[in-house]
Amino acid sequence: MKKIDQKIVGYDVVTPEKKAAQAQKDAQAKIEQMHESVERAEMLIGSTYKIKTPMSEHAMYVTINDMILNEGTEHEVRRPFEIFINSKNMEHYQWVVALTLLISAVFRKGGDITFIVDELSAVFDPQGGYFKRGGKFMPSLVAEIGDVVEKHLKMIGMIKDDGLDEHQQKLIAEKRAQYEAAAAPKVNDSASTNGEFPADAHLCKKCNTKAAIIMDGCLTCLNCGDSKCS
CATH class of the missing domain: 3.90.1010 (Sufe protein. Chain: A)
Structure with a gap:
């Protein structure tokens, strides 16, 4: 039993929910964050x-x-x-x-x-x-x-890698197949200089990759899927 020798100015009932919330708050306070005072570990x-x-x-x-x-x-x-x-x-x-x-x-x-x-x-x-x-x-x-x-x-997860969704990957695969089929009769004019994209591809302004090709009168990127027609 604790003796109260001061005037009571207020009170609060501690419920199980409040106890859990306070415990979570205390746990959050103990989470180590990166800051200038963090000492270098023995092994990185x-x-x-x-x-x-x-x-x-x-x-x-x-x-x-x-x-x-x-x-x-x-x-x-x-x-x-x-x-x-x-x-x-x-x-x-x-x-x-x-x-x-x-x-x-x-x-x-x-x-x-x-x-x-x-x-x-x-x-x-x-x-x-x-x-x-x-x-x-x-x-x-x-x-x-x-x-x-x-x-x-x-x-390490600090930047989310959005990548290409399934629809974009399918679109790029279709465009590439169409381009290669159309270029097949030519004498290796479409041979890739970098092993990935056609040699005559244009620079895509969205992903900065030389992978944009003209299909049906529209510039489409085989790397990121960007297209002026879509």
Whole structure:
């Protein structure tokens, strides 16, 4: 029994529902989030991506290390902690080091860090961009690093990968079959230069991939399904 030696100014009845709500609130408060004060774990999980551009004979390797927060619980998540970029080509060494430090700082800041993908992808090289394998256009090397970051964030679930729905996949398959059937009598004019799309395909303004073909007087992309006729 507890003795009350102060004036009662109010009261509340604690119901089982209120107890459960308070317990859930306390549990939420204990969930570990990524922030600047989070200390680097002894071991991080890393993924390495290879970038090979026509701008250099040496490949570039991008490694992103992740931390596992709330490990072993229903709130377990994987969040990026740091990024490293390595290459035998020392031409870009200075700005590459600066970029890795800045991106790593953004990762450790926590919260919604997906904006960095748009920022990197919007960088254009004044000397012109290039097409990577598969026909996707990259306006700069920085933009391709942004493409790698986006790929990684999709892999760990921070960015939702919408992809193509069943209807879009069926439409693309039909358009491709029609195009290949129409081009068959020609002397390999439709042979693909990248192993995926026709050599005479146009650049799709939606997905930046050289995969748009003219079908029935309309430009249709064989990569993302975008069409001016639909």
